[in-house]
Amino acid sequence: RRRHGKTSSQKLPPSPPLAVPVLGHLHLLEKPLHQSLARLAARYGPVFSLRLGSRHAVVVSSADFAKECFTEHDLTFASSPRFPTLALMTYGGTTIGNCVYGPYWRHLRRVATVHLLSARRVSSMLPAIGAELRAMVRRMHRATLRRRLFELALSSLMENIAHTRTSRAVDDADTDMSPEAQEFTESLDVLVPLLGAANTWDFLPILQWFDVLGVKNKIAAAVRTRDALFQRLIDTERRRLEDGVESEKMGMMGVLLSLQKSEPEKYSDDVIMALCFSMFTAGTETTAGTTEWAMSLLLNHPEVIKKAQAEMDASVGTSRLLDADDVPRLGYLQGILNEALRLYPAVPLLIPHESTADCTVGGHHIPGGTLLFVNVYAIHRDPKVWADPTAFKPERFMDGSAEGSLFMPFGMGRRKCPGETLALRTLGLVLGTLIQCFDWDTVGGVAGVDMTEGVGLNLPRAVPLEAMCKPRQVMLGVLENL
Numbered sequence: 001r002r003r004h005g006k007t008s009s010q011k012l013p014p015s016p017p018l019a020v021p022v023l024g025h026l027h028l029l030e031k032p033l034h035q036s037l038a039r040l041a042a043r044y045g046p047v048f049s050l051r052l053g054s055r056h057a058v059v060v061s062s063a064d065f066a067k068e069c070f071t072e073h074d075l076t077f078a079s080s081p082r083f084p085t086l087a088l089m090t091y092g093g094t095t096i097g098n099c100v101y102g103p104y105w106r107h108l109r110r111v112a113t114v115h116l117l118s119a120r121r122v123s124s125m126l127p128a129i130g131a132e133l134r135a136m137v138r139r140m141h142r143a144t145l146r147r148r149l150f151e152l153a154l155s156s157l158m159e160n161i162a163h164t165r166t167s168r169a170v171d172d173a174d175t176d177m178s179p180e181a182q183e184f185t186e187s188l189d190v191l192v193p194l195l196g197a198a199n200t201w202d203f204l205p206i207l208q209w210f211d212v213l214g215v216k217n218k219i220a221a222a223v224r225t226r227d228a229l230f231q232r233l234i235d236t237e238r239r240r241l242e243d244g245v246e247s248e249k250m251g252m253m254g255v256l257l258s259l260q261k262s263e264p265e266k267y268s269d270d271v272i273m274a275l276c277f278s279m280f281t282a283g284t285e286t287t288a289g290t291t292e293w294a295m296s297l298l299l300n301h302p303e304v305i306k307k308a309q310a311e312m313d314a315s316v317g318t319s320r321l322l323d324a325d326d327v328p329r330l331g332y333l334q335g336i337l338n339e340a341l342r343l344y345p346a347v348p349l350l351i352p353h354e355s356t357a358d359c360t361v362g363g364h365h366i367p368g369g370t371l372l373f374v375n376v377y378a379i380h381r382d383p384k385v386w387a388d389p390t391a392f393k394p395e396r397f398m399d400g401s402a403e404g405s406l407f408m409p410f411g412m413g414r415r416k417c418p419g420e421t422l423a424l425r426t427l428g429l430v431l432g433t434l435i436q437c438f439d440w441d442t443v444g445g446v447a448g449v450d451m452t453e454g455v456g457l458n459l460p461r462a463v464p465l466e467a468m469c470k471p472r473q474v475m476l477g478v479l480e481n482l
């Protein structure tokens with residue numbers, strides 16, 4: 001790694017003046033982080049640098065410079081930083097989203113794109129997603145939407161990873177998740193808050209020497225519980241495979257276990273666990289959160305719901321549920337989805353990247369070993385690029401006015417999200433079904449849903465969304481026969 005020294009020929013990016021010993025600029029950062037970084041960008045420009053405890057970082061907040069990072073310098077920024085405490089949760093930093101760039105990442109990436117998330121595999125996952133969705137629609141009148149949507153995303157992924165469902169809960173039960181999906185949620189409930197503590201540690205290594213809160217032990221205990229569950233799932237899938245299940249009916253674990261048979265050294269149980277954990281953590285909150293934001297936007301724009309329902313009635317009719325193959329024909333529905341992803345990108349700062357060599361971005365020198373945060377949230381709301389940037393206008397994706405603007409909710413370049421096809425197909429199906437089947441209103445008919453953003457890695461709402469829904473009269477026949 002190069003030292004962060006400045007010479008006359010190397011112009012480092014501007015930086016806020018208030019770096020203090022040990023913390024650097026950490027004390028300037030407020031939550032939500034993407035908003036705090038957007039405010040700093042307004043003062044210090046679209047490429048500025050920060051010292052975060054022991055690490056140097058650059059924050060990029062404009063479309064042009066983000067493009068520069070992921071085209072000209074894509075290889076330089078293709079690595080992920082090694083965070084020692086995060087490594088405790090990510091199998092020693094070997095999950096696809098958290099591992100350094102190199103042959104091992106290329107192997108995982110190929111497995112993910114070719115064997116697990118290809119368009120053909122995604123098509124084979126849609127029936128399980130549809131079944132989970134219909135079960136949710138049947139019990140739609142209760143609970144907050146956030147919880148319903150999270151359970152839906154997790155159950156659909158659990159089905160497509162390991163087929164844990166043996167029966168469906170009766171309709172008056174409070175949840176319809178399989179026991180395994182519930183067990184996994186419980187281990188996430190423990191791990192996710194610890195991730196916050198682990199992050200602070202990674203920037204301030206001194207905290208690791210005095211583990212006053214016992215963070216390390218708590219992470220280790222939660223990881224043991226999670227891995228015992230994964231090992232059970234792997235063993236069950238292995239038995240199914242030995243019983244001769246057809247390859248079309250295999251979930252992701254089954255696919256990986258059959259690859260293990262021919263190349264055991266490349267597909268150890270540990271690699272399979274790391275890949276499946278990546279799929280769960282990358283695919284659940286992102287999909288559920290995007291649907292929750294989209295529904296929040298819709299509740300504040302009832303005229304948009306009406307227009308989307310009219311499009312669906314004309315294109316799909318009212319005698320059957322919409323299916324995933326209808327979605328590409330529903331331009332307005334896709335406009336709604338894109339607007340939700342533009343205004344509330346589920347991974348607002350991408351996963352941190354790290355440069356592996358010196359390079360120049362926007363004319364500024366970026367030394368090797370610098371963390372890169374790309375503020376997609378700020379880029380998607382840049383008034384220089386988007387007209388009326390904070391307004392919810394699905395039409396902008398239909399009338400050509402969004403053309404040419406950088407829209408990157410799934411990232412860019414070689415670390416771009418490999419789950420984009422699965423995510424878009426799932427989101428279209430879920431959002432489309434909620435619009436097709438129900439009329440929506442706020443709880444108690446209050447005017448407007450609060451759109452405050454909360455704190456968390458995946459841009460959560462501050463308050464979980466609650467809404468009232470009533471089956472649409474024209475869909476009663478279909479809903480009664482679900």
Ligand code: HEM
Pocket residue numbers: 096097098109112117278279280282283284286287290345346347350351352409410411412414415416417418419420422423
């Ligand atoms: C609305 C839904 C989703 C959004 C907005 C989203 C967005 C993203 C973004 C922005 C990244 C980081 C790109 C970067 O750092 O440059 C990412 C990475 C990733 N996503 Fe997604 N994602 C979604 C759903 C999914 C789903 C459903 C899956 C799979 C089940 C998935 C799997 C992954 C994986 C494995 C990575 C790490 C890729 C790597 O480092 O090579 N994502 N996603």
